[in-house]
Structure formats: C-alpha cells, structure tokens
Amino acid sequence: MNGEIDTMIATEKIVKAHHRTKSNTSTTLANYWTRFWMRYAGLSFFGRLATRFASWFAAPHKARPYLARMNPRGYIAAGVTIYHDDLRLGRNVFIDDRVVIFQRENGGAVELGDRVCIYRDTILETGHGGYLSVGADSSIHPRCQMNAYVTPIEIGCGVMIAPNCAFYTYDHGVAPDQPISKQPLQSKGSIIIANDAWIGVGVIVLGGVRIGEGAVVGAGSVVTGDVPDGAIAAGVPARIIKMRSDLI
Structure with missing residues (x-):
C-alpha cells in the first residue's frame, strides 16, 4: 500500500514539473517574441505595426507601459x-x-x-x-x-x-x-x-x-x-x- 502511495506522489510531482516546464517555456517564447518586435517599434507605419505584433502576448491596458521601456522610441500603438x-x-x-x-x-x-x-x-x-x-x-x-x-x-x-x-x-x-x-x-x-x-x-x-x-x-x-x-x-x-x- 505504501509503495502505491509513494508511486502516486512521485507521478504527481513529475506531472507538476512537466506543466511548470511547459509554462516556463511558453513564457520564455512569449517574452522573446515581445522583445524581438519591440526592437523595431517607433512612430513610423512599420514601427507601429511592430508594436501590434509585440503586444500579442502582452497583458492588456495599464499593464503595457513596460513595453515602452524596451525601446527608447517607445510604444505607439497601431x-x-x-x-x-x-x-x-x-x-x-x-x-x-x-x-x-x-x-x-x-x-x-x-x-x-x-x-x-x-x-x-x-x-x-x-x-x-x-x-x-x-x-x-x-x-x-x-x-x-x-x-x-x-x-x-x-x-x-x-x-x-x-x-x-x-x-x-x-x-x-x-x-x-x-x-x-x-x-x-x-x-x-x-x-x-x-x-x-x-x-x-x-x-x-x-x-x-x-x-x-x-x-x-x-x-x-x-x-x-x-x-x-x-x-x-x-x-x-x-x-x-x-x-x-x-x-x-
């Protein structure tokens, strides 16, 4: 009985670790995507298009000013x-x-x-x-x-x-x-x-x-x-x- 419980606990830990790994990977990819596009942000048409792409995985509204800190040209929404x-x-x-x-x-x-x-x-x-x-x-x-x-x-x-x-x-x-x-x-x-x-x-x-x-x-x-x-x-x-x- 104790062996089965130990196995269940170990399995649960493995599943949780797997989910954390997937979550961390997704977060890393989203951050990379955002930073990549914010490199091209600016006042021009292309610069504002870049901000649209950069914001795809970003939190909305008042959580977005941090994006402007990624580029001296700032964040001018499309x-x-x-x-x-x-x-x-x-x-x-x-x-x-x-x-x-x-x-x-x-x-x-x-x-x-x-x-x-x-x-x-x-x-x-x-x-x-x-x-x-x-x-x-x-x-x-x-x-x-x-x-x-x-x-x-x-x-x-x-x-x-x-x-x-x-x-x-x-x-x-x-x-x-x-x-x-x-x-x-x-x-x-x-x-x-x-x-x-x-x-x-x-x-x-x-x-x-x-x-x-x-x-x-x-x-x-x-x-x-x-x-x-x-x-x-x-x-x-x-x-x-x-x-x-x-x-x-």
Whole structure:
C-alpha cells in the first residue's frame, strides 16, 4: 500500500514539473517574441505595426507601459491617430490605442517628455497658436481631452491626471449680434499644472489657471482659479479645502 502511495506522489510531482516546464517555456517564447518586435517599434507605419505584433502576448491596458521601456522610441500603438506635423516625443513614451493627436490651423507642438503615458481614448489637440507639453513621468488616463487653443497647456513632471478630465484654454465669444460659431476664440490665459500634481476623475480645468506643485484636485471639480502648491481643492468652482501639510 505504501509503495502505491509513494508511486502516486512521485507521478504527481513529475506531472507538476512537466506543466511548470511547459509554462516556463511558453513564457520564455512569449517574452522573446515581445522583445524581438519591440526592437523595431517607433512612430513610423512599420514601427507601429511592430508594436501590434509585440503586444500579442502582452497583458492588456495599464499593464503595457513596460513595453515602452524596451525601446527608447517607445510604444505607439497601431490604433493611434496622428494628424499633427509637430509631434515631439521623448524616450520610452507610451501612447495607447485610440489616442488622437490632432492639429488645427496654426496649432503649435505637442511635446511628450520621457516615459510619459497617454492612455486610450484621450484626445490631444492644438490650434490657433496654442501648444501642449507634458513633462517626464506624467500620465494622462483614459478619455481625457486636452485642447490647447490660443494659449498653451503646460503639464509638469510626475503629474497624474485621472480619467475623463478636460482642459480647455479657450472659449467662444458670446456677443449677441452674431452667431457664436462665427465669433473669434478668446482665452483668459494658459493652463499650467506644476510637478507632482494629482488631478482627480472628471475634473475640468479652464484657461488662466495654475495648479501648483504637489496640489490635489478632487473628482468632478471645475477649476477656474489658481490652486496653490500643496493645496487640496474640490468643488464647483474648486475651492481650497485644506493643505496637504495639515495631514501630517
């Protein structure tokens, strides 16, 4: 009886070892495949096709930015729409599927610093003299809209922007004697987001605003005025509710 039990245990160990070997082999092959194709990644048509092949065995969505670390040219997904003649990319930038980078007349540059992550369904748009810059190690999460018209949007380093945010530096004139769509664009000034700020889900930021270094803006807020360094702001319009230093 003991001999049969020993045989069963030994057989089970052999089967488990076999499965581990198969799993390790599959993982090794998948990693090799990914690294092979990421060597050719880039902004060109072929480079973006290479990222599609590289991602076949990769985990989805927010697990993919590591792919951009494999190549200084970064990861620009095949499903990205780029209609812009002044796109400037730093090293190891990650741009997810269905991102749109668009330039209207007289639109300035879109500049993404090293290791910036732009997640899916985000729109980056410049026009009428505005430009957009995003500093190193910042992330813009899904379904955000950044419209830099007339004046710029400048986002610092290490900034986290949650999903469904909208930044607009401009609005339309509303004089009563002509259609709104025919009136010139106007702006109260640029949008500046300083280093290490955190912008919550669904925040709207309007022109003429500076959000300070290390500041936090609560979900659903509408920011129409400056937020000081280290402040926590929330509401419509956003107001200072406390300082981060108060939490110590």
